[in-house]
Amino acid sequence: MTIDVSKLPTEIKDIDWLKASPTNSKKHPQSQIEKLARSIAKHGIANTIQTETDGTIIAGHGRWLAAKHLGWTTVNVIVRTDLTKEQAMALRIADNQTVSTDYDAELLKAELLVLKDADYDLDSLGFDDGELEKLTADFGAIDESTFVEDIGEAVETQRAENVEKAKDIDQSAAPIGDALGFKRVTIEQSRTVRSFMSRIEAETGLQGAAALVAYIEQNGLAA
Structure with a gap:
């Protein structure tokens, strides 16, 4: 009642x-x-x-x-x-x-x-x-x-932590196939790719993936 x-x-x-x-x-x-x-x-x-x-x-x-x-x-x-x-x-x-x-x-x-x-x-x-x-x-x-008293501060702290985590993830190793979208090529295609890599390594003075990324960025090929 x-x-x-x-x-x-x-x-x-x-x-x-x-x-x-x-x-x-x-x-x-x-x-x-x-x-x-x-x-x-x-x-x-x-x-x-x-x-x-x-x-x-x-x-x-x-x-x-x-x-x-x-x-x-x-x-x-x-x-x-x-x-x-x-x-x-x-x-x-x-x-x-x-x-x-x-x-x-x-x-x-x-x-x-x-x-x-x-x-x-x-x-x-x-x-x-x-x-x-x-x-x-x-x-x-x-x-x-x-018990968080300042939600704004907590959000900013979490955002900063997420940025740092993203940086760590960005620097971690990933299979090349994840970047290229395919994992296998023919022998003939492999020779063409190796020739291309040799050329851009000479142009950029870098090696491997670093040379490829530098070439893409220098030539405005990134999306």
Whole structure:
């Protein structure tokens, strides 16, 4: 059954009654808290903070920190007595997903593992299929350096690596038949080819394939 949160009772709670979830994956840098505090000071808290019955915050960690930053002593809270522990955890992730791009990836994966083991519907958390597949593929140790923060820089790095790889490939050996488009000639044709190669080697001062390529380039024969 879908719950209309706007119809749930709101309580005034001492701000120190609330506590952050130890597994909350949303990061709140000081700069973000100060920015949110300025907004709250002017407009108030638009979305009421939601907590579990023991005061653990489900939705509104940033709003709570901003209110503390402003020196507030009380806040309006919706205490979600209707949720199981797993449902509260799922709501916490889903709420973060709708507003967040900055996660503690280890904590996020840990919470997803708990929900996965509980057979919770992970598709309801706000991730697309690709994101969910990556997040649930490996719950081992996470190297956060794999989470690219600057996609533009990553693309340029990859492009540079591709250029270097292409250079290496260009300098590697390849069968002459791949270049010519045929692998065998008759004895008579072979004599003609050898005579031609002798002439261009004399003209270019180079040998073999280097002489042939130089001759083609010097005479504008390349496509």
